Amino acid sequence: MTVIRSLMPYRAGTALGTLPDIVETGEAYTAAGGYHGAGSPDRLLDHIADAGLRGRGGAAFPVAVKLRTVRDGGARPVVVANGEEGEPGSVKDRWLLRARPHLVLDGLDRAAEITGATRAYVYVSDPYAAARVRQAIAAWPPRTPTEVVETGHTYVAGEETAVVRRINGGPALPTAKPPRPYQRGVGDRPTLISNVETLARIALIATSPERRHEIAGSTLLTLSSSDGGALLSEAPYGTSLRTLATVQGTTRATGALMGGLFGGLIGPESLDLTLDGTELAAAGTALGCGAIRFLGPGSCPVATAADAVGHLRTESARQCGVCVSGTAAIADTLRQLTTGTAAPDAEERLLRWSSGLPGRGACGLLDAAAGAAGSLLRVFPALVRTHLGAVCTDCATAPPSGGHRLVVPVPPVMDHPAQQAQAFPEPGSERVSPSSPR
Template identity: 65%
Template sequence: MTVIRLPAAQPGTVLGTAPDTAESADAYRATGGYGGRTGPDELLAHLTASGLRGRGGAGFPTAVKLRSVRDRGGAPVVVANGEEGEPGSAKDRWLLRARPHLVLDGLARAAEVTGAVRGFVYLSDPAAGESVRRALAEHPPPLPVEVVETAHTYVAGEETAVVRRIDGGPALPAAKPPRPYERGVGGAPTLVSNVETLARIALTAAHPDLRYAVARHTLVTLSGGPGAPVLTEVRYGIALRALAARHGTPDAAGALMGGLFGGLVDAPALDLPLEPGALTAAGTALGCGAIRFLTPGCCPVTTAADAAGHLAAESARQCGVCVSGTAAVGNALASLAGATAGPDTADSLHRWSQGLPGRGACGLLDAAAAIAGSLLRSFPLLVRSHLAAPCPLCSAAEPADGRRRLTVAVPEVAGPPGRTRVPAPAAAPRTPPPTYPAQPALKGTP
């Protein structure tokens, strides 16, 4: 079961003061929520000054995204994206279960800034859906807001997949351009924003004096140690090594960063600060804030095989290059862990890590390439040793099983007063993505 650790300072935090209990509208209003002190132009100025970046993975400047939708004119749409595709992340589902009013307030604020006339909350977690619907009934928003549910898959949260699903189609990525801010739900300019980003917009509106603290704190899901996974809120700049020590893995051999998108880093990289720019410059990424530390008893090759296997299983199978590419990377890493790799396996992984990024409709193929490339870059001697002889750690581990080993559960959240606490289910394999006919592989794919 994932546990929550509160930060030392409480003001302006997304976790709040009672993260294990669903917040009521009255409790939220008591903290300054749903207030009308900050107007849309003033809020946009605060978001610009603070430099708040999106928390969905790409880290795009929030103010720029809001302004882009606003400036398209027409009748914009705003979407709270709570479909959490990364297996190692639990923050978005927890937010919707525990603090739905904070998210809905942020959605309403984003609608004011962009001039949106409709809103949607997009999710796949039934408990989160129940919590959001209850919150909507408690405090009806100033614009129509609809809850749209989808199957829980890796690609379902990609912004064009979100638009397609809300429009009644499959939750599958579409070719770009146009991007949603140009032409989204129903053909209207659409803001698709991660729920943590919206929560930070609401906090900025309620506490503009704390805008820099709000923008420079982030939720992280930490896993991989001997204890339970942890959801906590930290300030940008803290060293990854300090986070590892807090999580009970001070001797970590490295980490799997950003869910799966940031790839693997080695032990020296744990001296890096948890700051998007610094991590990007070092060839990794904060992504959705999911960090899995590599314990001494876990071989990075096993973790890489788990990650690539998960991505291959989650492919929507609508891009031939993704089907063949993720399968090739996953099979190669599984053979490396299973002591059946051929002498050219490392060369193939290097070639795919360089040639596959940017060729699929979404970031899934890029993530698989990043896993392969980062393993070769961060653990080259380990890869060579696996080619020479079986690895005792990999031999002791079960075959690649990213769905079980990499997935974390949502922290337990009690219902509002009068409702019985319902324990969150243990981490379980996710619903397999829908089966679509495989497309022919593009020329030059593995």
């Protein structure tokens, strides 16, 4: 089970809010200041720019720049809340839609006002989240006409061109670029596609502009480990990975799989890095969607890489031949390393693929597979060589699962009014549903 443990106070003005395992009603949201404040859309845009808010979907692009680009696109735009969380180790977006739908809808409405959009969509694959959002829309209709569009849950369904394609009535599969959605997207109109946490933080800044730097300076994280413990957390940028590992429960971490499946592997020497995009990029990794899987003493990085690429192999859209063959080749070679059956040139082939395959697919799936292999070779080269012609005890104990071990469940969210009055524990403590075993 996934629990919630914040590194910040549980209060209004944070993404987790005050009662993160209770569905927030429209009345409770407005009572805390939601749907109010910020003044004009231009004033809110200035606050967002001043705060330095960046997107939380993975690319960390400056939000104000994206809003202005869509606003100035020359036609009435469309705005989309992207809640299709394809990374198996991430739960923050589905939790937001389940627990705080009004916060997301408020941010979406404000993004529509800033850009001049006349239509909005919430794009999601989680049926429970979709139901919560529809209930919220019915109870508190947004100023901008808003529709929920559901899709199947796949790794590539949340890619921006796949989002556009699905909303336009096609399959949730990536298309060639350009054009990008901000140029021509839903209905051939300029389209803002924004991660739901990004929109939530826009709403928080609108409600509490005086705290805009604090709001932009923290982020939701999904932390998990090979030991099975998982938690949803909110932490300020600048927090060290080692601190996060301790909070998650991996006190003797030997490395981590960063950014969902996109940030690659890091070793123990990198755990003193902090949640800082520039610092992480300089170390050859990334925070991505905020999903971090820590490796414990009994975890083999080779098996973790095999899990990651095995998952990507099954999730390929199978539109690009190079992606189908490339992910399969990497996955097979990594699996052979875990069983001690890899050919002597396995390391050489992985190195060639990791440098030659990125950028050749229609989306980032092939890049993620190549990056996982490349980071394994870069960070754990000696370990890879010990897997040539020998069976690894740790890999034998936990053979590659095709990515099933990487999946993290969404924390339970309740809607019982009686729970609304419960006091919340101090920061750093667990929040567990009373109906769930500890």
